[in-house]
Amino acid sequence: MAVLKGALRLVLFAVAGFMVYPRGLAADTPTEDQVQAVFLYNFSRFVEWPAQTFATPDDPFVIGILGSDPFGARLDEAVRNEQVNGHPLTVRRFHNLAEVDNCQILFVDRSEIARIGQILALLDHRSTLTVSQADGAAQRGVMIQFATENSRIRLRINVESARASGLTISSKLLRPAEIVGKGAKE
Amino acid sequence: MSRSSTPIRRTLMRMIFLSCGVVLLVTSCAFCAYEFLTFRQSSIQQLQILSRAIASNSTAALAFDNPEDAAGVLTAFRADPHIVAAALYDAHGNLFAVYPQGLAVQGLPSHAGEGYTGAGYTFSRTALTGFEPVAEGSKQLGMLFVESDLNAMYARIRLYALIVVLVGGVAVSLAYLISRRLQHRLLQPILALAQTTTAVAERHDYTVRAARTGAYEFDLFTDTFNQMLTQIQESEGKLQSQVSRLNLLQHITHATGERQDLPSIFQVVLRSLEENLPIDFGCLLLHDDVSKTLTVSAVGAGGQDLARQIGLSPGVEVPIDANGLSRCIAGQLVHEPDVEQVQFPFPRRLAAAGLRSVVFAPLIVESQVFGVLVSTRRAAHSFSSGECEFLKQLSEHVALASHQARLHGALQQAYDDLRQSQHTTMQQERLRALGQMASGIAHDINNAISPVSLYTEALLEREPGLSERSRNYLTTIQRAIEDVAGTVSRMREFYRERDSQLTLERVQLNRAVQQVVELTRPRWSDLPQARGAMVDLQTDLADPMPEVMGAEHEIRDALTNLIFNAVDAMPTGGTLRVRTRKTGGADSEARAFIEVTDTGVGMDEDTRRRCLEPFYTTKGERGSGLGLAMVYGMIQRHSAELEIESAAGQGTTVRLSFPAYGSSVVVAPKAQQVIVNRPLRILLVDDDPMLIKSLKDTLQEDGHAITASHGGHQGIEEFSAAAKRGEVFDVVVTDLGMPHVDGRKVAASVKGISPTTPVILLTGWGQRLIAANDAPAHVDKVLAKPPRLHELRAALAELVP
Known part of the structure; x- marks a missing residue:
C-alpha cells in the first residue's frame, strides 16, 4: 500500500513538473507565429483523413510548409516525438510547388498565395489539408485560414474544399471557427 | 394459569419483536449503506459522464485558444442544478474558462496546480469535486474542474430514513399480529399440557391424558408425556397392589395375632385370602413329620363345596406327590402356573375342579415344615411374582402365628393345671378351717345337749306314770335332740376323709335311687304341680349294677340333696333324669356311677367353682349352703369322685362315681345293743x-x-x-x-x-x-x-x- 502511495506521489510530482515546465516558457506572450505553429499541429487531431492515406502503418504523418517558413524551429519542437494514430509526425519544408510531395497538412505561406489555384489543382484528389495565413485564402479554396481578430487568432474554414478532398473536419473545430464558401452563413 | 403463562407470552413477544427489529435494523442499515455507496458511486459516475462530455466538447476551444467558446461549452452544466462550479484550465494549468459566468474566482483553484490531486473525484464534507482531463486523442489539452453540492445525497438519505421508519412501523405491526397468532398456536398446546400436568399434580390422577393438538413437535412432547403418565400409572398400580398386599399381610398378621387357636387362625387367613387377594380356593394342609402325611386342616369358607367336590374336606389325608408338594415339604415355595401341564395326582385333582394356577407355600417353624398353605386360581398364569412373594411372606407369618398359638395353648394348659391345683388346695384349706371351727362348735353343742338327751331317754324308759302327752313331748324332744346331734355331727364331719367309724355296708345304688325317688316325690312332683310347673322325673338304671361299699343313709342323703337342688333349678318345670351306669369289669378298676341331670338354669363358671363351698348358696334364705358341701363330704368319705357339668341356661349334670365293690374297703362290725343288768x-x-x-x-x-x-x-x-x-x-x-x-x-x-x-x-x-x-x-x-x-x-x- 505504502509502495502504491509512493508511486502515486511520484507520478503526481512528475505531472506537476510537466505542467510547470511549459508555464515557464509561456511567461512571454507567444507570438502569432508561435500560436499558429501549435494550431497547425493541433489540426492533426481534429481532422480525419481517409483510411487509404497511408500505405503502411509506419508511414509518417507529414506537415509540409510551402514557401517561406514563418515558424522555424518552433514547429519542429512542437511535433517532436508526437504521433498521430501511430504515425510519427514529421515536418517537411517545400520551397516550390514542384517539391510538394505526399503530405497530410500543407501550410501555404502568404508568399505563395498567388499561386494558390495552381497549388490546389495539384493537390486535387489528394487528401491534404491546406492551411494558410493569407487574407482571403479560405474564400479562394484553402481549407483553413488563420485570421487575426482583436489580437486573437481565429479560424476560417472552407468546409466544401475539405469535403471535396475526402477530409472530415471535426464539428468541435467547426463550432468556434468561421465557415467560408458555399454553404457559409454570410 | 394466566399468571404463570404471562411470562411466556411476554417472552415470546419480546423474542419476536427483538428478532424482527434486529433483522429490520440490519436490513435497513445494509440497504442504507448500499444505497449510500451506490449513490456516491452513481453521483460520481453522473458527474464524470457530464464532465467528460463537457471536457470532450472543450477540446477545440482549448486547442484553438477560444475562451468564449469554452465558456459556452461549460454552460452545458446547467443540465445538473447541483453543479455549483466548474472551471477549465489549459495545458499549462492556467484558468481558461469558468461556470457559471461571473463566478467568484476565489472559490476555485485559480490554477490547476492548486488542489489538483490528479484526475478523479473526491467527496468532501459538503461537496463532490473532480478533475477531468481534457484531451483530444492522446494529446492532453487541459483540465476540467467541477464541483457538485451534496444536497441530492442528503435528500436521498432523508428519504431513506423516512422509508425505514415507515417500513419499520408496518413491519412491527405485522410482527405483532403474526406473533399473536403464532403465540396462540404455540401456547395453546403448552397451556393444554400445563393444564393436564396440573390435573395430574393436584389430583394424583394418572389416568388423564394430554390431547394431541397436531401442532409442531408438541405431539411428540404430548406423546412422550402420555407415555410417561402411562408408566407412572403402571408404577402407581404396582405400588398400589404392593401396598394393598402389605395391608392385607398386616391385616392377616393382626387378625392371627388376636387368635390363639390354630383352626381360627387358619380360617381367618384363608378367608382374608379369598376375599382380598383374592384367590378362588385355598386350604391348609398339616404335615405329620412322623407318619409323613399331609392332612387337610382347614378349607376357606368360600371353598367348602369345591373342597367336598374334589375330596379335600378337613381331615382328609393328601398323599405327598413326588412333585410340588414334596418340594414344598422340603421348604420351597412351589408355583405351578398351569397344573394342566402337571401329571401328579394332587395337581390333577385341582385341575379337575378347574383350578389351574397353584401356589404351595410351606409353613416353617424352627426349620420344620409343619404345614402347606395352598392357594389356587381358576385362570392359568394368574399369580404374579409379587403375589408369590406375598404368599411366601404370609406363610412365614402364619407359621409364626401357629407356632405362637401352640405355645400359647401349652402355656394356657399349664396355667389351667396350676390354677386347678391351687384351687383344690385352697378349697381343702378352707374346708379344713371350717371343719376345725365346726368341730369346736360341735363339741360345745354336744356337751350342752348331753343332759337333754340323757334325761329324755331315761324319762321315756323308766318314768312310771308318764301321761301320753308327756311321752309324746319327750319323744319329740328326743327326736329333735337326735336331729341336732346328727346335724352337728355332719357339720363337723363333712370335710373329713372317710370315717372308719362310719358303718360301711354293701349298698345297691339302684335300690337307693328308687328309695330316694319315692321319698322325695312330694318335692319333685307335688310342690311344683302346686305352682303349676311340671317336673318329669326319669330314671335310667343300669342292670346289673355292681354293689358299692358305703353308708347307705349318707348316699341317700346325698341323692336327696341332689334331687332337691335339681328341682330348685327348674322353677318352671323340666326334665329330671337320674341315671346309674357302670364301667370296667369285675376288677378293682370297675366303677359305678349315679348321674343326676336337670334341664334347669344351670350354673355359671363362678357358681360352678364355688358350689361345693359350705354356706355358699344361690337360694337365698331357703338354702343352708350345706347341701352340696355334704355331698362332697360323703364323696370324700367314700373315696368316690364328684363331677359337675353345667353352664348357665344349659342345665346341670352331677355325676357321682364310686369304686365298685371289691376294692379294699374294711367293713366295720355292726354294733349290737345290749342291756347291762349287773350293777357296777x-x-x-x-x-x-x-x-x-x-x-x-x-x-x-x-x-x-x-x-x-x-x-x-x-x-x-x-x-x-x-x-x-x-x-x-x-x-x-x-x-x-x-x-x-x-x-x-x-x-x-x-x-x-x-x-x-x-x-x-x-x-x-x-x-x-x-x-x-x-x-x-x-x-x-x-x-x-x-x-x-x-x-x-x-x-x-x-x-x-
Missing part, C-alpha cells in the same frame, strides 16, 4: 357339772353306783383313793377335753393303778379321734357326745361282762 361301781370324770349330773342320774337309775369327780386331777385322786381302799371301780367314764388334766392322762393313770379297769372316753370330738386313729392307748372305748344311754349300756356290757 362307776367313776365319772368330767369338768361339766351338768353332764356329770345327768349321767349320774341316769346311770344310777340303772342301778350303778356312781362316783363323780370334777376334773381329771380329782378323778385320778378318787380312783387311787378307792384303789388304796381296795374298792377298785369297775369302770371309769371320763371326758376327753378337760383343763389341766385331760381324759388321756386320766386313762393312763387309771391303767397305771389298775390295768384291768376299762376306761370309756366320752368326747365331743369322738368320731374325729377315732378317724384320726389316735384313740389313746389305755382307752378301751370312745363314745361320742351326746352320750346315748343305749350306747353307754352296750359299751358297759361289752367291757364289763
